[in-house]
Structure formats: structure tokens, C-alpha cells
Amino acid sequence: MLNKKPNPKLLWMQFEDILVPRLGLNVWDRAVYSYLLRHSLVVGKRRLHFAVLPVARDLGISSGPVRLAIRRLEELGALRILERSKTGHLVEMRLPEQVRATRTGRNGAFHHKGESRAAALEATDFLSTAALRKSIHDREAGTCFYCLRRTPAHIRCIDHVVPRACSGRNGYRNLVSSCMECNSRKCDRPAPDFLRTLYRQGRLTPAELDARLRALKDLAAGKLRPALPEIGK
Numbered sequence: 001m002l003n004k005k006p007n008p009k010l011l012w013m014q015f016e017d018i019l020v021p022r023l024g025l026n027v028w029d030r031a032v033y034s035y036l037l038r039h040s041l042v043v044g045k046r047r048l049h050f051a052v053l054p055v056a057r058d059l060g061i062s063s064g065p066v067r068l069a070i071r072r073l074e075e076l077g078a079l080r081i082l083e084r085s086k087t088g089h090l091v092e093m094r095l096p097e098q099v100r101a102t103r104t105g106r107n108g109a110f111h112h113k114g115e116s117r118a119a120a121l122e123a124t125d126f127l128s129t130a131a132l133r134k135s136i137h138d139r140e141a142g143t144c145f146y147c148l149r150r151t152p153a154h155i156r157c158i159d160h161v162v163p164r165a166c167s168g169r170n171g172y173r174n175l176v177s178s179c180m181e182c183n184s185r186k187c188d189r190p191a192p193d194f195l196r197t198l199y200r201q202g203r204l205t206p207a208e209l210d211a212r213l214r215a216l217k218d219l220a221a222g223k224l225r226p227a228l229p230e231i232g233k
Contacts, residue, residue: 006095011037018097019096024125026167028065029069031069032073036050036093040091048090049088049090064167068167069167121172121225126170126175133158135227136177137158144179145182146195146198147181151179157177157180161220163188174220182194
């Protein structure tokens with residue numbers, strides 16, 4: 001428990017004027033953090049137990065963006081997940097002033113003072129610099145993540161697996177190297193559905209489809225990390 005309730009006016013100013021621009025929070029991040037904040041720290045409680053579906057219903061959005069926002073807020077240090085269960089999440093909320101200030105590192109990577117290389121990687125915007133975008137292309141070894149064909153520099157681009165319109169992030173877990181054709185045809189479709197379309201069109205074999213679907217899961221789980229030796233140094 002907090003010793004006393006924070007000043008709501010000061011708290012809101014710190015959130016809007018400092019935390020939002022510092023962490024680059026998107027509209028869903030802001031909505032979820034604000035909701036959790038007013039049900040915890042604003043009323044004098046540091047910890048909050050909640051379920052995703054009721055939060056999504058109260059905010060008038062689907063559960064997907066809420067789950068992504070919670071994950072992102074934890075990665076950025078705005079909250080700490082203490083427990084996940086069938087009944088919901090137990091989190092410890094942090095005041096804006098308690099979230100460690102971010103700074104820009106080499107290659108445009110964002111990291112906190114004294115934090116680990118892994119934490120720096122999670123907070124990095126991989127669209128922010130040419131070097132970071134190149135690291136995504138290098139991770140795919142010159143092939144399209146979706147159709148597996150070779151992609152020379154002049155026909156390749158970066159694709160959001162979860163589209164920006166659906167609150168997809170610019171992190172390494174959500175960005176892949178893609179040929180321009182796949183990028184255009186996939187558009188805002190779910191990546192698994194697009195891969196199955198490529199299979200039905202004969203552009204992927206059954207084994208390749210299975211491998212691509214596994215790669216999607218590995219990507220989301222953070223197992224496909226780009227090589228960035230200078231992050232955190």
C-alpha cells in the first residue's frame with residue numbers, strides 16, 4: 001500500500017508531459033496505463049489484480065491491444081507483472097517518476113542506465129535507424145520471411161507481423177524482412193492466414209508452411225533475436 005494517495009493533477013502532468021513522450025507510448029499503451037493507474041495508485045494501492053476482458057470492455061476495445069499494451073508497459077518498466085493466472089494478472093504499478101529514464105544508445109537503440117542487454121533489446125525501436133533496420137534484414141539472411149525467396153536490397157522491405165493499425169510494435173519480435181510483393185499482398189491480414197494462402201498457391205511446401213508457422217511463434221517468443229553487438233555498450 002502507498003502511505004498516501006498521490007496528487008492526481010501532478011500525476012497526470014507527469015504522465016502526459018514526461019512519461020508518454022519519454023517512452024513513446026501509443027494510444028493503447030496510454031489508455032491501458034491510465035486505466036490501471038486510476039484503479040491502483042490514484043486510490044492509494046500499488047498492486048492491482050485485474051482480468052484482460054473486463055479492462056478491454058471498459059475501454060471499448062478488443063482484448064488483443066490490451067494484452068499487447070500490458071506486455072509493452074512491462075517491458076518499458078511502467079508496471080511489473082507479479083502473477084499470471086486464469087483469474088487474471090496481478091501487477092505492481094509504478095508512478096511516472098519511478099520509471100527509469102530512457103536514453104539513446106549506439107545504433108539508435110534505447111536502453112536504461114545499468115540495464116541488461118536483453119532489456120535494451122526489448123525497448124529498441126528497430127525502425128528508427130538504417131543500422132537497426134539492416135539488422136532485421138540480416139537476421140533473415142537475405143530471404144523473405146514469408147515466401148522464402150531471395151530478396152536483394154532493391155526489392156525488400158520491413159513488414160509488421162502485427163500491423164501498426166492493430167497496435168503492432170516496432171520491436172524485433174514484430175518486424176521481419178519481406179519482399180515487396182509479400183508486404184503488399186499481406187497488408188493487414190494475420191500472418192498465419194497469409195502463410196496458408198502462400199501454401200494454397202503452391203509457393204510454400206507443407207514442410208515450409210510448418211516451418212514458417214513455427215518461426216512466427218519463435219519470433220513472438222523473442223527467440224529470433226537480431227545480432228546487435230553494440231547494444232548496451
